[in-house]
Amino acid sequence: MKNVALVILIEFLLVGCAPSIPERKQEFEIPQNPKYYNHQVMVLGSFHFQKSGDGSDVVGNAETEILSKENQLTIDSFTNRIIQEFDPTIIAIEWMPKYQGLVDSLYRSYKDGMWKLEENEAFQIGFRIAKSQGLTSVYCVDNRPIQPRSVLKMDDWEAYADSIGHRAKMEEYDSSNAAYNQYLDSIRMEMTIYQYLELLNSPDNISRNKELWFAGLVNLGHGDTYVGADLTGHWYQRNSRIFTNVRNLAQTKNERILIIYGMAHKWVLDEMFEASPEFEVIQPSEILF
Template identity: 30%
Template sequence: MLIKNLSLFLLIVFISDVALAQKMSIGRADKRQQEIFEQDKPKPQVLLLGIFHFAGEQVDANTTPANLSLDMLSAGRQQQIKNLTKKLAAFKPTKIAIEVSPNLQQYYDSLYHEYCAGKPLTGKYFKPADETIQLGFRLAKMLQLEKLYAVNAQAFRFKLSKADSILTFEKYKDQADSSFTYWDKAYDAEKSHQDSLAFFLPLNKYLEYLNSPPKQAKSIGRWLVTTKRGTNAEPIGADGFITRYFNRNVRIYSNVQRIVTSKNDRILVIYGATHMYMLKQLFAASPEFELKDIMTYLK
């Protein structure tokens, strides 16, 4: 009996030693990985702010009920924007990236210089309530930055040749699947819920909601429902996701990569909230950047 108990004890000790050795080995492996990717050295920091379009129906298709339409130029909303600007200033960004096409970089450079000089702003693309003006320009001027960086991108899906499967989408556009209708209704209901939150919540609280991980994860769900369109031979839904949503966000990420000029850069990216789930994954995975938590600057 004594021998049996001693054997059991030794087995338990052996298992504990193995577990401890494995734990130590994993710990050393993690440390070595950190050394390989130089995680102890300064890297450009990125702060991602998921936003909604302040100008509303002037930017996107207007689906918001009139009684929930936001006036971001009202005195109350202007004070909320000023408060948010002060919170974001604590990040001390050296660069601000905005959802504007690089083709319009010179136009926005000129617009920003006029803004800093206190001149009246005009132009085809100027919208007084736009978040680029109200938040981006305001913050950049406060920090005395020379410019803002246009990093928007469009997907390449419509530039593919006729031989590419994406152009067979029409063949499957009416493909029967009850889940498409079911989830469309769910996302329409969520849109109505968002309209109410945007109208009744203070700006920083609504942005906390838009930037929460569960909300951001759900933001790509409408796309993922449609990835099963087509067939195994012609997976048009998956192609559509890759060549439209995924491709566009990788292009946006690459545009941010190209504005880096120093390891000490602190880049604030102000972009539509529906892009943030994918952008966050890209910046978190990249060995070139240190991704910061936006919630620190919203609460």
């Protein structure tokens, strides 16, 4: 009984000495960045209108007849909707800055009625909107950094994965990711361009596309060689440079910037613009579809 009493006494003393929990949370005033800018940005994730010009790793088999009368009417209606709902003051496209002179020349010819728009989303969407808005240029903002050293020196990915016991981790999601890519490719021909762009920019699809970068290949790495993680980091590097190029286009403190890019870029560019105190991200899924 004495031992039991001693234990009860110790517990009573410990509880009595414990600090009390405040009834309400402490309020903190974390210093915030000043609002110097009030830019709006909308990243329109697109498929590449010209399959032969698709620079992605996964090139689809479906080919949409962009220049057909029906599709031209759809694109014209869609671009008018962007103008009505977003009213862009700057348009950025997935072209390297070294081609800015060529793009400017084509845009001038298009405005003068001397050149017909070709099968490229930068032309079909970007040029149409720029002309209607009276913009002087459509800006090339892409960047292609050199791949990480770990990737460049990797001769045999499978052999390396086997050597560190990561083959199963690397290939674990291959079948489901392949099914996802095939689904996007196959369903394109069953939809209008408007419907397909709605699908690509839907929150569910953007979330699923992001998973490609964080399931499977990203796990391939050991010691000082992390080729999978380095590729994901390389994707962030490329898109952070695109972010910088876009930011530096702003001429006033209240721009509305339309970015027309391959859909795979959308989730990471959205992340970066959402993190910036200078931008409000407008989602196509909320105002266009």
